[in-house]
Amino acid sequence: MMTDYLKKKLMHFAKSNEFVVLIILILVMTLFAILNPAFLSQRNMYDLFRTMIVTGIFACGVMMIIINGGIDMSFMVFAICSAYITIRIAIAFGFNGPFILLVAISAAIGMLFGFLNAFFVNKFEIPIFIATLSVATAIRGIILNFVGNEYVASSEMPESTVAFSKTYLFSTVDAWGSSYGLHFSVFIMLGIMLITHLILKYTIIGRGVYALGGDSTSAKRIGYNVTKIRMFIYGYAGLLAGIGGLIYVSNNRMADPMAFQGEELTVIAAVVLGGTSISGGRGSVLGIFLGLMLTNVINNNLALINVPSYWQKLTFGLLIIFAVMIQSIKAKRDAKI
Amino acid sequence: MQVSKKTSSLFSKIDGQAKQLFFINLAIFLIFSFLRPAKFLTVTNFESMCFQFPEAGLLTLGIGITMLTAGADLSIVSVANLVATVNGILLLNYLPADASGFTIALYLILCVLIAVLIGLLAGCLNGFLVAKLGIFPILATLGTQNLYTGISAVLTKGQGVFGTFPDALIFIGSGKLFGVLPMPLFLFLIALGIIYIIIHHTPHGLKTQWFGSNRKASFYCGIDNVKTVFKTYILSSLLGAFTGILILARTNSAKYDYGTTYVMQAMLASVLAGISPLGGKGKILNILLSVFAIQMLDSGFNFMRISSFVRSSTYGILLIISVMVEYIVMKRKQKLEIKKAEAAGSGQMS
Numbered sequence: 072m073m074t075d076y077l078k079k080k081l082m083h084f085a086k087s088n089e090f091v092v093l094i095i096l097i098l099v100m101t102l103f104a105i106l107n108p109a110f111l112s113q114r115n116m117y118d119l120f121r122t123m124i125v126t127g128i129f130a131c132g133v134m135m136i137i138i139n140g141g142i143d144m145s146f147m148v149f150a151i152c153s154a155y156i157t158i159r160i161a162i163a164f165g166f167n168g169p170f171i172l173l174v175a176i177s178a179a180i181g182m183l184f185g186f187l188n189a190f191f192v193n194k195f196e197i198p199i200f201i202a203t204l205s206v207a208t209a210i211r212g213i214i215l216n217f218v219g220n221e222y223v224a225s226s227e228m229p230e231s232t233v234a235f236s237k238t239y240l241f242s243t244v245d246a247w248g249s250s251y252g253l254h255f256s257v258f259i260m261l262g263i264m265l266i267t268h269l270i271l272k273y274t275i276i277g278r279g280v281y282a283l284g285g286d287s288t289s290a291k292r293i294g295y296n297v298t299k300i301r302m303f304i305y306g307y308a309g310l311l312a313g314i315g316g317l318i319y320v321s322n323n324r325m326a327d328p329m330a331f332q333g334e335e336l337t338v339i340a341a342v343v344l345g346g347t348s349i350s351g352g353r354g355s356v357l358g359i360f361l362g363l364m365l366t367n368v369i370n371n372n373l374a375l376i377n378v379p380s381y382w383q384k385l386t387f388g389l390l391i392i393f394a395v396m397i398q399s400i401k402a403k404r405d406a407k408i
Numbered sequence: 409m410q411v412s413k414k415t416s417s418l419f420s421k422i423d424g425q426a427k428q429l430f431f432i433n434l435a436i437f438l439i440f441s442f443l444r445p446a447k448f449l450t451v452t453n454f455e456s457m458c459f460q461f462p463e464a465g466l467l468t469l470g471i472g473i474t475m476l477t478a479g480a481d482l483s484i485v486s487v488a489n490l491v492a493t494v495n496g497i498l499l500l501n502y503l504p505a506d507a508s509g510f511t512i513a514l515y516l517i518l519c520v521l522i523a524v525l526i527g528l529l530a531g532c533l534n535g536f537l538v539a540k541l542g543i544f545p546i547l548a549t550l551g552t553q554n555l556y557t558g559i560s561a562v563l564t565k566g567q568g569v570f571g572t573f574p575d576a577l578i579f580i581g582s583g584k585l586f587g588v589l590p591m592p593l594f595l596f597l598i599a600l601g602i603i604y605i606i607i608h609h610t611p612h613g614l615k616t617q618w619f620g621s622n623r624k625a626s627f628y629c630g631i632d633n634v635k636t637v638f639k640t641y642i643l644s645s646l647l648g649a650f651t652g653i654l655i656l657a658r659t660n661s662a663k664y665d666y667g668t669t670y671v672m673q674a675m676l677a678s679v680l681a682g683i684s685p686l687g688g689k690g691k692i693l694n695i696l697l698s699v700f701a702i703q704m705l706d707s708g709f710n711f712m713r714i715s716s717f718v719r720s721s722t723y724g725i726l727l728i729i730s731v732m733v734e735y736i737v738m739k740r741k742q743k744l745e746i747k748k749a750e751a752a753g754s755g756q757m758s
Contacts, residue, residue: 142546191728195735198685200480200546201675202731205724208672212721220717336550349544381566384664385558391551392537399541 088346088353091397092361099368106376113243115375120257122367124322125150127260128315129338130345130359131267132308137347138284138354139304141199142339145188145207147331149309150316152214153180157317158326159218161229170231170321178313184210185309189302215328225324232321256318263311268356276303284352340387341366344394366390425682429697432680436701440708447711455590459582461703462596463654464677467670468695469603470647472678476607476620477640478687479538479545484648485670486556487530491652492662493560494526495519496569499577512574519577519653527649530556531642539637560664568663573656581657592654599647604692606643616640621688669720676727677702684734 103110129146136143157177160166166173184206191202225233239252271277279300282290291297320326345362347354369386373379378386440448447453467484474481503515530552537548583591607613615636618626627633656662675685680698683690702723709719 142544142550191732195732197728197731197735201679201685201727204672204675205727205731208724209721209728210724212717212719212724215717216715216721336554339547339550343547349547379565381561382558384554384561388551388553388555388558391554392548395543395547395551396537396541399543 087358088398088401089355089358089361091401092344092346092358092365092394096361096365096368099365103368103372103376110372110375114251115372117251117253119364119367119371121254122371123363124254124256124260125315125319126338126341126367127360127363128263128311128318130342130363131263131356132311133338134267134342134345134347134354134356134359135271135280135304136199136203136308137339137342137349138280138352139199139301140284140287140349140352141192141203142349143188143203143308144200144335145184145203145210146308146312146338147335148207148211149181149184149312150319151328151331152210152316153177153184153309153313154316154320155214155223155326155328156180156218157313158223158228158232158320162223162227166229168231170235173229173231174314174317177317178310181309181311181313181316182306183309185305185307185312186302188309189305192305193298193301218328220328222325222327222329228321228324228326232317233324236322236324254322256322259314259318263314264356264360270307271356276300280304281352286352336391337366337370337387340391340394343391343398346398348398362394425691426694426697429680429682429694429701433697433701433704436704436708440704440711444708444711448708453707457700457703457707458590458593459658460707461699462590462592463651463658463667464670464673464703465596465695465699466599466647466651466654468674468677468681468699469599469692470644470651471671471674472681472683472690472692472695473603473607473616473640474545474644475675475678475683475685476616476687476690477545477637478620478623478685479637480549480675480685481534481641481644481648482546482549482671483530483534483553483556484644484651484674485667486553486560486664487527487645487648488652488655489662489664489666490530490556490560491523491526491649492656492666493563493569493664494522495653496571496573496656496662497563498522499573500569500571503574507574512576516574516576523649523653524646526652527646528642530648531645532638534645535638535641538641539634557664560662564662564664566664568661570661573660577657578660579657581654581659592658595650595654599650600692600696603643603647607692612636612639617688617690619687620684669723672720672723672727673702676723676730679727679730679734682734685731 100110109115129150133143133146154177157173157180160176161173187210188199188203188206191197191206192199235255238255239250240255240258242250242252244250269277271280276299279290279295280303282293282295283297283300287297290300319330341362342354342359343349343362344365345354345358345360347358366387369390370383373383373386467488470484471481498519499515504511507515533555534549534552537543537552538545541548580591580595585591585594607616615626615631618629618631619633619636623633626636652662655666659666677695677698678690679685680701681690681694683695705722706719709722
């Protein structure tokens with residue numbers, strides 16, 4: 072039964088990019104469910120949410136940068152580097168404190184990295200793609216060479232991170248006696264999404280992000296401080312990268328500095344799928360949530376319907392092309408100019 | 409006396425970027441010759457460099473011309489890998505082991521045709537997305553990159569293609585023309601010449617540069633922007649496709665994820681060559697110098713036993729520095745021009 076609220080929401084969707092994504096998502100999920108009913112089991116749904124955690128946290132920051140008019144190629148490197156440095160520091164000092172402190176350290180390091188991006192974009196007007204790509208390559212190389220390039224095994228990881236990785240809510244026991252539940256970090260992701268939504272919707276700086284992406288000259292003339300807004304965008308993206316990285320490392324119970332290599336596109340694709348537009352200063356948290364669901368269903372559940380994993384890149388590439396095509400047709404950009 | 413005058417006038421004709429690149433090359437050459445003379449300063453080293461850098465050089469040409477249109481073709485390496493994979497499968501699985509020279513020649517011609525076909529198809533898709541639909545180039549080509557890589561992965565079921573290839577193919581990758589000129593270098597020079605003529609001496613090249621510097625102005629000049637960009641992406645995909653043959657010939661293997669660092673390297677080389685990532689400006693011939701500088705840096709680092717991590721981070725740092733220098737030079741030029749205009753204005757006043 073459809074409640075009035077949901078109906079209203081859907082009516083609102085019908086005019087938006089999110090609506091298209093929702094339709095595709097429902098179609099894809101129905102297809103998966105028909106091919107393998109186990110797809111819709113509670114356990115698989117919990118797993119689906121779990122795979123979304125880290126990418127979901129990143130996506131909030133990436134979305135802001137894309138709204139601002141560029142592609143961020145650095146967040147994955149920032150994430151793994153700040154998490155790795157944090158874990159190394161924690162081990163070096165024999166840290167045994169609360170998990171939240173580790174998150175704070177990692178977030179701070181990530182934010183500093185983000186400011187580095189902002190510095191280059193603000194000061195030298197370097198195209199965002201080139202600035203973030205080169206900053207990321209430089210930082211990854213430096214960290215791997217000077218901090219370490221060997222992974223930290225679970226036995227060495229700080230205790231609080233291991234404890235965190237075992238925090239489940241709504242735990243249930245299945246018919247075979249093994250228990251499963253919704254991981255706590257899912258709620259962290261949802262919290263971050265809510266905060267991002269509130270910032271974008273109800274704060275001056277959040278509106279500035281859209282204004283700057285729509286037309287930077289107009290934004291300047293209205294009186295937005297472009298330098299400050301960029302600092303905020305890149306700092307926030309870096310901060311989220313730091314948080315996401317540490318959660319990833321904790322949940323995997325292993326800090327591998329080589330992780331996340333060349334995986335930026337999965338997140339960028341989800342963000343773009345969700346209707347975030349590079350040219351128009353548009354994008355919403357709800358959209359990226361749906362986009363993430365879609366990419367994760369396709370990326371992680373191909374095995375469930377007996378498709379070999381080497382098909383993943385192809386289906387994924389098609390999905391991105393399809394999504395950007397729909398978006399551009401919808402935006403009706405004048406292709407001639 | 410006259411000779412020196414001639415050379416000096418020739419030297420002043422060369423643009424500033426080329427001079428700068430020349431000195432960068434000289435500096436890298438001198439530094440490594442000084443630090444590792446026994447290994448770096450040898451004929452063998454320079455010969456092996458001449459076999460290595462053409463691959464990156466061809467890809468840089470491809471990314472360079474798309475950067476002239478203020479975009480970047482990130483799918484170029486995946487096009488190369490797709491061509492290498494398809495041709496590798498063709499030669500290993502369908503070429504009879506006891507084939508005569510004529511059959512082998514036919515197969516190699518078929519390989520080139522396949523490369524052209526794949527290059528055209530990939531270029532058309534890229535061009536359609538970027539030029540026709542107006543999708544942000546980096547985004548569109550990131551998508552097609554995944555698609556082309558995905559096709560290679562599916563064709564090989566995620567494995568690589570290895571085996572023994574016909575001698576004629578191996579000659580393309582590691583033979584020497586007339587016993588002197590390495591084949592890859594020869595092919596790269598030909599491609600460089602062709603692209604140079606296209607960009608700097610044909611209407612299409614001029615349109616490309618105009619589009620890159622101001623797409624609205626070029627539109628109102630009556631230039632078909634869609635066609636210009638479309639052609640550029642086809643050209644870059646074709647370059648990628650030929651690189652694919654070279655990769656197969658040189659490494660005698662093909663894998664869907666080969667050379668992922670090439671994109672970064674090619675962008676660095678393009679920017680170093682003075683091609684502005686914002687489009688419009690750039691001299692194609694400078695690419696030869698910038699690619700060679702990077703190759704020298706690479707093999708020099710190799711001899712110094714500097715870790716690959718530092719090497720890759722050097723790429724990033726160099727890229728940022730070169731874009732920064734470009735920005736500062738541009739700002740200074742603008743200031744000078746404003747000053748000149750002001751001086752001229754005040755001169756007129758009095």
